Amino acid sequence: MPDFTRRSTLALLGAAGLCSPIHAAYAAGSEGRKTIFIILRGAMDGLAALIPDDRALAQLRRSTIPSVSDRIALKNGFSLHPSLVNLYSLYQDGDAGFIHAASTPYRARSHFDGQDLLEALGETSTCDGWLNRLVQTVGGHGLAVGYALPLALRGDGPATNWSPPVFASPSDDLLNRLQDLYADHPLLGDPLAMARATPAQSVGGTKIKSGPAEQYVAASQALGKLMSAEGGPDIGMLSFDGWDTHANQSGQLATRLGGLDEALAGLKSELGSHWVSTAILICSEFGRTAAENGTRGTDHGTGGLMILAGGAIRGGKVHGDWPGLNPRDLYEGRDLAPANEVTGVLKGVLRDHLGVSRSALEQRVFPATSGIMEGLVSFE
């Protein structure tokens, strides 16, 4: 495949009629600052990842939470799951922080509706994602690593996805002919034009391996490579599946947290010198029940955990409010209560990281939202 430069990519997107007007004026100078959104699908058990030193925890009979001696103490009222060693070292360097009890406005407990809402945020339509609206607002283009283009990146702004090649590349002639044949087709034309615009640098042609942890790591490395390449996208997204731990949670969660932890280390090493100007935003559609269920797992809940990482993040800290785990503090008597708004966190990071005004964020990216969290980005 030809090696498209940033300029020819944009030209091609424009030629294919894909570019809605790009309002880069809102974020002059954000170019080269990297933003990565990682969605943990299935609802991560935040209480087992960032464990509060809360006496009420004992009442909840959580055999699924690592014992005190195994935890990594942060000495601020919280400890980390033992699988999160790389995240701990990022935290110590001030490059990772947390927001516990975070939630979108969604209060039912369906994964599918919850994920749609987290990816659309502020829009009711499910064909328009907030990350795509961010692309439209700050300029450039968005990239997801994975077979499907996730909802958060779908919309009028230029966005594409990439996964490792399986078959040999067809000739440009065949691609040109198909592009002609698709010219007036409502569904097929745009994706092909987008695909041809994806920079296919040497990301490694190996297939992504089968285990969840290996998939997370391989996808992260590929995204890091693509984003740090010359003219690579500034906005990226990953989807990590498999967090719905209803039964026998401990082992499954340890594997996935370990994979996430390694994925972050992989992103840091692939992003190299870009790391200092990178913000990684990680969250699930919602959290899980505070107490354990009958099958050594947890059911769908409400307040979840957001993880922020990257050199641009003001880390070494658990930001926001902590609602507590006493029975009267729990949402509907069962879930960690929603104390911090996901959109407030996203806006707080994006405003300071990309220099987009709050009003632009609230008009274009997260309509119908109000709060914003302060102090999430480091200005070194």
Added chain:
Amino acid sequence: MSLRGALAVTRFGLGARQGEINQASRDPKDWLAAQLVTDAAASFPADELMTSQQLIATALEFIRSTRRQQVDEATRRQFRQTTRRNSVSELTARTLLAVTTSYPFHERLVRFWSNHFTVAAKSLPTRLVAGAYEREAIRPNILGSFTDLAMSAIFHPGMLAYLDNWQSIGPNSRTGRRRGRGLNENLAREVLELHTVTPASEYTQDDVAAFAGALTGWSIGNFRIAPDRLGEPIFVDHFHDPGRKRVLSKSYGDQGGEQAKAIVRDLCASPHTANNVAFKLARHFVADQPSASLVQKLSDRFLETQGDLMALYAALVEAEEAWVPQSRKFKTPDELIVSTSRLIGLRKVLVGNPVGVFESFAQIPFTALSPEGWPDEADAWIGPDAILKRIEWANRLAERNSTLDARDLLTTALGERASFDTLQAVMGAESPSQAIALALMSPDFQMR
């Protein structure tokens, strides 16, 4: 050949085999109706496949042996081989049937319902049992009533394991009080949300918890409980949460295992379920955003007939909305693989490891990522990367089969659905293999 014949074969069927559009063109509606017979259900070559009971028993025995003592590598390898061979056999048998069947409408419906009531590979034992579940719970029940289909799906050991109900224990049951174990609400929530009434019915967390309580006790024979019924569906009295349960404003007396069944029956009869099924059926066959009038027709027929599925299919085939000439459904990878195989032969398509092709397109049957099943909308399958992978694949197939005549392929595959642009592109190709690649990747073949 007629346009409607082509639509019957490609939209309602699984893609054309040689001469099929001709056959269907005589009377397209009749051609479809004739496929909805029990012969079709019986045509599955299941002789060499293990039953769900055998598979679960095998898994439970393996799990027990790994807990009891160090299992030597040879035993592990043998277990892996047995189970892998079974998975490959399931996938191959299912695909082979889809590619060769002369009841493709029936087969599409089996797949539709199997996806509606998804059981997918998770951990042991569901990793093994999804194929057997489809053969046992779905396939024999798609020509009866929705309620019977739902009952056989929800209470099948495959579903009880997939959505964790086999380990769910009523907090006030004998076992619950003694061992301090409790509910798992996974099955209750997904039955409400996905299989029947959907969030449109405005069920609450209390409804989910009450229904989950009613479902406790529905489990699977294992070494601790009912070792003589290993792998069979059983009702365990001392797991069942006693007492009345209130679900969607109706109170149900405690009759043990019958309590949950009474709730499921009522859920199946709800107008919300009728809407859910009508919408999903219309979306599957006609368009990602089906017309409200079509959904209404199907929903009305469902309610008038208490969920008689034959009446529902008849309403679909009778509806003019289902025969619009424009094809608005983008084939899923599985549909693309099956229709391509029906066109040029399975062996040309599944070269080497049969799982490989499905894996390349991220849709290995029986491995949907969530209880929602595989997405049925184009958005989920039509990303830039996916379209490029399809082109690469079609290109490779074309290069390996360049002796085929692309114009014949178009006639066989599309009949009167082939557009002028597609014909022109194929005729103008620079080589026979490029012509085949263009035919396979034409919008007309990629859509149905």
